[in-house]
Amino acid sequence: MHGEYKIPGGKLVLVDLDDRDGVLRDVRVAGDFFLEPDEALDAIDRALEGAPSDTDTAGLTARIEAALPPPGTAMYGLTAEGVAVCVRRALTRATDWSDHRWQLIHEPPQSPALHMALDEVLTAEVAAGRRSPTLRVWEWDSPAVIIGSFQSLRNEVDPEGAARHGVTVVRRISGGGAMFVEAENTITYSLSVPASLVSGMSFADSYAYLDDWVLTALADMGIRAWYQPLNDIASKEGKIAGAAQKRITAGGGAVLHHVTMSYDIDAEKMLDVLRIGKEKLSDKGTRSAKKRVDPLRRQTGLPRGDVIARMVDSFRTRHGLAEGRVTPQEAARAEELALTKYSSEGWTARVP
Known part of the structure; x- marks a missing residue:
């Protein structure tokens, strides 16, 4: 072995x-x-x-x-x-990055609910062996707050602030904290990978392992960043990104690992929408949310599209990456889930 x-x-x-x-x-x-x-x-x-x-x-x-x-x-x-x-x-006969044929999906802007559904559908397809491991780069058609699977809706989101800024609130299937996103101000991507890729690793080890490629991509852009347990990517200037995971046990098993990176967040608007407690800010060693948001725009000096292109090129160089797409069957299933699950009050407020 x-x-x-x-x-x-x-x-x-x-x-x-x-x-x-x-x-x-x-x-x-x-x-x-x-x-x-x-x-x-x-x-x-x-x-x-x-x-x-x-x-x-x-x-x-x-x-x-x-x-x-x-x-x-x-x-x-x-x-x-x-x-x-x-x-x-x-x-456990784990697989390596090089054992797989990786596929890239980067499609036009989509709704927050559809993004949630696509994560679930594509990862389930990887678990079933019907889809290659996939890197999906998200584009947003509207501002949103995405709360973690176990977060309390009322504790995390100010409904008046969300309404004032036209922010849609959705709940994802992974744990972790709330994310505030706007179309051109964040970079979000998902990895849908077979469970064999992280076989033998602890939950914490898998976070660091699946984040390792993006640290190299950031270094190529002049940012010295590191993995900060359990689920952050940080630099000396502050937090850059947060990750979350969901394990799928059906079929051969799969892991959804998605990351939101700050490019040019409007911290005041974020504070108007999110209810960020003093304890959370203190835990991060900061006094204001502005210090917790570390825009890639300032650190790289590059347009958002160029940052994404360089990240994708870095992944392709290390692991190989073919252009892909969401199949009609996957799209139909995702649209159904976006409507029946991720747009429903029952799911979004399942932890009131």
Whole structure:
């Protein structure tokens, strides 16, 4: 069995092993990381040799850490947990980015409700094996607030403010916090991927793994950004983006990972629509929402369309990306869901 894992912010780890009679055999760890002393690599292999094959990531991490040579092992671009994740990926026969034929969907502006529906439909199609893993870039036809699956509508949105600014409120299927979006002021994209791509990873690890490509894209535009647990992308200038996920268990399983990035948010309008509590602002270490919104326009100096184009080009260079479209069958199902579910009071106010 073979596993690969690019440690977020670190290096690539590879593991080759056999699973014989329920234990790990012939374990060999390799990669482009840095490790001192040399004997530490053999110690890691020995620590994993003979481990029960159902040992979880925490258990494998503990075995590795206990086996590292004293008085201290220096790891650069490598962690014991990263090796453990790689082992679990080998055992679960996880797939890698390069194992898939990626498809891009970037269509004209659509309604907030239809965007919610498309996320659900396309991810279900990936889970069923009828669609290739997909990167979808959103375009908005109207301003909106998208609240998380478990958020209270009345606690998050000021209805008078929303009405005053013509803002539509919709609820998505993933958790996380509220997003305020306007047509040309945000960049939103979704990844609909098979569950095998994040197999062996914890929920938190999968966020960092699926965000890694966009950190490279931002770096190419002169922005040094990083993943900030659990679901933010940040820079020294402040928060750039927030992510959310939903797991689909039907069929072969799939993960919806969608991200909203701030390009040029009107913070005063956002504050007039969203009810952002003092506790949330304090938790982010800021005194005003304006400091939490870190426009890509200011950091890159590029038009929004150019930022999107560069992001797409970066993804294509790393993983390959073919032009795609929503099929007529997918469109029909999404339009039905947009009307019956995502535009309904029962769904939007399901947590009053």
